[in-house]
Amino acid sequence: MKRKLHLYFSIKSNDMNGKALLVGFLVCFTSVVWSQTPQVSPELKQKVQVAASKLTTTETHAMDPVAVNATLVWSADKTQVAVVMKGAIEVGWHIYAYVPETEPYIATDLRLELPKGVSALGDWVLPTSKPYENGIYVYEDEVLFVQYCTVDTTIGNVSIKSGLYYQTCDIHKCFPPTTKSIELKLNN
Amino acid sequence: MKNKFIYSFLVAICLSFGAFAQEKQNISVLYVGYSADKPMPENLEATSIAGGMTPVRFKAEYGKRMPAFKQLLERYFTKVTLVDPRDYNEEMSANVDVTIFDEAPTPIKARVIHNDPETGEFVSMEAAKYVSDEFNHAALFIGHTSSVIGSSLGSKLDWYCLCLDRHAHHIKTDHAIFNGPFKTSITLKDMETPSGVLGAFDGADVPKKIPMWEVDTEGYMDGNGFRVGMVARGWGFEDSPNSEIISSGVCTKQKTAVALGRHGNFFLWGFAGSPEYMTAEAKKVFANAIVYTNTHKNDQLIVRKYNERIATKTYLDELAYYTTQASYNSHVKFYEEYNKSNEKRKVAVEKMKAEGKELSQMDKIILNSKPQEAGTREAYLAKNIGRNAWSKITGIDTIAVRKYLKDNRPYFFSEPDGFYDLVVDEDAKSLQLANTDITLLDTAITLLEKGEEVEKARRILLRYTLENFTSPTAWRTWFNKNKSKLFFSEVGGFVWYINDATANPKGRPRNEKEIASLLLN
Numbered sequence: 195m196k197r198k199l200h201l202y203f204s205i206k207s208n209d210m211n212g213k214a215l216l217v218g219f220l221v222c223f224t225s226v227v228w229s230q231t232p233q234v235s236p237e238l239k240q241k242v243q244v245a246a247s248k249l250t251t252t253e254t255h256a257m258d259p260v261a262v263n264a265t266l267v268w269s270a271d272k273t274q275v276a277v278v279m280k281g282a283i284e285v286g287w288h289i290y291a292y293v294p295e296t297e298p299y300i301a302t303d304l305r306l307e308l309p310k311g312v313s314a315l316g317d318w319v320l321p322t323s324k325p326y327e328n329g330i331y332v333y334e335d336e337v338l339f340v341q342y343c344t345v346d347t348t349i350g351n352v353s354i355k356s357g358l359y360y361q362t363c364d365i366h367k368c369f370p371p372t373t374k375s376i377e378l379k380l381n382n
Numbered sequence: 383m384k385n386k387f388i389y390s391f392l393v394a395i396c397l398s399f400g401a402f403a404q405e406k407q408n409i410s411v412l413y414v415g416y417s418a419d420k421p422m423p424e425n426l427e428a429t430s431i432a433g434g435m436t437p438v439r440f441k442a443e444y445g446k447r448m449p450a451f452k453q454l455l456e457r458y459f460t461k462v463t464l465v466d467p468r469d470y471n472e473e474m475s476a477n478v479d480v481t482i483f484d485e486a487p488t489p490i491k492a493r494v495i496h497n498d499p500e501t502g503e504f505v506s507m508e509a510a511k512y513v514s515d516e517f518n519h520a521a522l523f524i525g526h527t528s529s530v531i532g533s534s535l536g537s538k539l540d541w542y543c544l545c546l547d548r549h550a551h552h553i554k555t556d557h558a559i560f561n562g563p564f565k566t567s568i569t570l571k572d573m574e575t576p577s578g579v580l581g582a583f584d585g586a587d588v589p590k591k592i593p594m595w596e597v598d599t600e601g602y603m604d605g606n607g608f609r610v611g612m613v614a615r616g617w618g619f620e621d622s623p624n625s626e627i628i629s630s631g632v633c634t635k636q637k638t639a640v641a642l643g644r645h646g647n648f649f650l651w652g653f654a655g656s657p658e659y660m661t662a663e664a665k666k667v668f669a670n671a672i673v674y675t676n677t678h679k680n681d682q683l684i685v686r687k688y689n690e691r692i693a694t695k696t697y698l699d700e701l702a703y704y705t706t707q708a709s710y711n712s713h714v715k716f717y718e719e720y721n722k723s724n725e726k727r728k729v730a731v732e733k734m735k736a737e738g739k740e741l742s743q744m745d746k747i748i749l750n751s752k753p754q755e756a757g758t759r760e761a762y763l764a765k766n767i768g769r770n771a772w773s774k775i776t777g778i779d780t781i782a783v784r785k786y787l788k789d790n791r792p793y794f795f796s797e798p799d800g801f802y803d804l805v806v807d808e809d810a811k812s813l814q815l816a817n818t819d820i821t822l823l824d825t826a827i828t829l830l831e832k833g834e835e836v837e838k839a840r841r842i843l844l845r846y847t848l849e850n851f852t853s854p855t856a857w858r859t860w861f862n863k864n865k866s867k868l869f870f871s872e873v874g875g876f877v878w879y880i881n882d883a884t885a886n887p888k889g890r891p892r893n894e895k896e897i898a899s900l901l902l903n
Contacts, residue, residue: 255504256691256801257495286765292747295605298434298545298634322752325724327577327634327716331747359427366802367691368543370429 234276234315234342238269242276246338251282259284259364262374264356274315277306277341277356277378281333288332289360291323297330300371304339305357311346312354312380345380354378407563407669409676410461412474413452415484417466418445430486433526433654434544434602434610443609447484447656454657455482458564458669475519479676483527484656486512491534506799509533509688520647520679522672525612525654529690536686538625538645538873539614545633546611546641546652548601549573549594552630558677559628559642559670566666568595581712582636583703594632597664598655601632609654613639618694618873622685623881624678642671646683646883649675682883685874688890691801694872695794698787698804704766705780710759717756724751771805792816795845798875798891807845809838817846818870823878827861830854837901844897846870847878848887 251261264279283289293301304318319340323331341356357375361368416423422444426437435443448464455462465474467485475481491511498505511534523532529541553560553568560568570593579585579592602608611631616638619627624646631641631652641652649671657665703709731745741749756762763778776782793811794804807817815822822842829839831854843857844850851857867881875891892900 253503257504257507286769291751292744295607296603298543298602298610320747320750322750323747324754325720325751326754327720329723331751368541368545370541370544371427373427 232274232315232344235269235271235274238267238274238276238342241267241269242278242340245276246278246280246340249278249280251280254282254284254287256284259287259362259369260289260358260360260374262358262376264376264378266354266378266380272347273345275312275343275345275354275380277343277354279304279339279341279356279358279376281337281339281358281360283334283336283362284364285335287362287364288326288334289337289362291320291331291333292329294329297328299330299363299368300359300361302333302361303359304341305355305359305373305375306341307355308343309349309352309354309380311349311352313344315342315344317341349380352380354380406458406460407673407676408460409480409673410463410478411455411459411672412463412465412478412481413448413455413484414465414467414470414481414487415448415451416444417448417464420466420468429526429544430489430530432609433485435654436607439607439609443656446658450656450658451482451484454660454665454669455672459672472513472517472519475517475521479520479679480672481519481521482524482672483521483531484524486527486530488512490514518647518682520675522649522651522675524651525609528612528614528648528650528652532648533690536683536688537648538619538685538687539640539643539648539650540687540690542613542615542639542690543633543635544610544612545635546613546639546654547603547632548596548598548611548653548655549632550597550629550641550653551575551592551594551632552637553593553595553642554628557628559667559674562670563673564666564669566663568663568667570595576632576634578634579637581716583700583709584636584638586708588637595629595663596661597631597653597667598659599661600655600659602654603632608659611641611654612650612652613641614643614650614652615690615873616640617696618687618692618871619643619645621694621873622869622871622879624681624684644675644678646681647675647678648683684881684883684886685871685879686890687873689799689801689875692798692873692875693796693800693802693804695791695804697802698791698794701767701770702784702787705763705783707759710762713762714756717754721753724748724753771803792818795876796872797893799893807842809842809845812838817876820865820868820870820878823847823861823868824865827854827857830857840901841897844892844900845894846876848889848891850900 245265245267249263249265251263254261261282262279264277267276267278290299290301293299308314321333321337323333326332355375355377357373359371359373361371423431426432426440432440452462452464463478467487470487489510489512493510494508496505497503512531517535523539526544528539532539555568572591573594575588575590575592579588600608602610613631613633613635616627619625619640626644627640628642630637630639633639640650643650651668651671660668727748731748735741760778767773767778767783776786790806793807795807795817796804810817810822813825815825823846826839826842829835849860851860864880868878869881870878877891880886
């Protein structure tokens, strides 16, 4: 958005008064945008890293090769919360990060149900994937998904539902897609 | 004039024969598929409902398959009944010759996973049930319904891969379904061999182009969300009577994947297209497949495959292949190709980003990707060979592995719930008798009769049969009565079965824990 505004400024501002006007507009607009899209606090990001390293999942096995767990991590001032979701994938198995339309597999989809007063802050932070056959990208081993949210201080005792819809395959078998969800209590 | 008359007479005869061959077959057919008169199912993400079709396409096609099948079936059969799967009950199948499952009925029991009560570890899985265990009516399964419905019944039409597109290959063109009663030619065209066939352990001898037959005019590979077809596992498919592979098809798996096949009175039509998308040839072959299923309507399942991931001895060939330099080179080549292609895409996305263009979800995934690491040959061997329990004996020494697999091939077996896990039967090995050799049973009974190595002998008999007699005499009587009819099935749990669907006990093959428990009694 800012980039587009700068472009407009450089093309249209051909006199000083106009420039001053546009600078004023730019400052106002940027501050409005800034106030509408709060940034994730660095302190929360650090806490997420620590929480992610401690987050465990249940054991995986050949009949259920993907285990999912999630937790909430709060910012110190309780205005932001991070949904931290970990997926453990059995060795030799993968889930799909991206599947072209010409391939039969199912791409992983992240599910999030937020109560009133909680809003997503940007998109999910995705783990790195690896290229696979025919333009497919896969996740292997352990994956971490993080969704930062802003929280209205007036929310009560509500829950966030976070989940992973995925299909998992190894060289010999693909399971039908399934969803694993976790309900997380928001005790603000 | 006389010649002209004879010629006309012959033509008339031929034409009437031709017309006769195209007459409707006196077979009653029940079609089970979604009706436009009922509301659309809600969970379109479930494969058991949409069969891999995208929700958008499913919505667009909803209600169109039933009339297309109606038209086709009424052209070839005298009695056609249609039912929505939500209104289906098994009694309906009992009242017709052949049931065609295009969609699965409402499940009657959810999947159950059994864990060890002490350790919590996975023990076995009970498949979801869409029909009762007693279901034994002649049926033709389209695409995913074969495994969705057949899994709890022990059907060999299992879920290898929901990835079948629209062409058949490795076709037994002399099979009955290609030869009548509805006459058609089969047009074969040489097309590029799928990479899954060429890259597999048994794909080295397959040419780069192979003859293919077009079954459907559209497939999921066209990229428009088309319903996806199903292939079953080919290895062990024909290790029992009344089981036959008819054709493979274009999918992501190897050449032995089964796209058209039969197990007892269950027929797999793995291709997913409705008659609206079938070629003219395929429509007739489909009708022939129904007739063929009807001719086998009384063939019950003798062997039941309850564990779709049970390994057969063919798996030893795959493991041996992994020990070759060619296999590792191929693995490295694939990874290099993935990485090369990814790098190109990454550069393009980075350029888009620099230009301030909006990035799609895929672009973001590409940007956030890291290369595949092929790893060393040792790591490759450790991954593919090291996971087998017997690798403690061989390590990853390729010569030692190959020798071990070759020397012990006669004695390898899988527990009924094993997932690609073959182990050497030391009991059979000690007798130097292959478990696929009926002499092993005879020898074990002889040992019982002599009172020698009784525990070993009982272990062998409990492992490789479904019986549990208490005396050597009873074992001998059973063996002498049935030995000419016994056959060995690997996918059926590495067990000798009697070639008679009614002669085998209803129990399932035993695992080693159950055998040990029985030996204590």
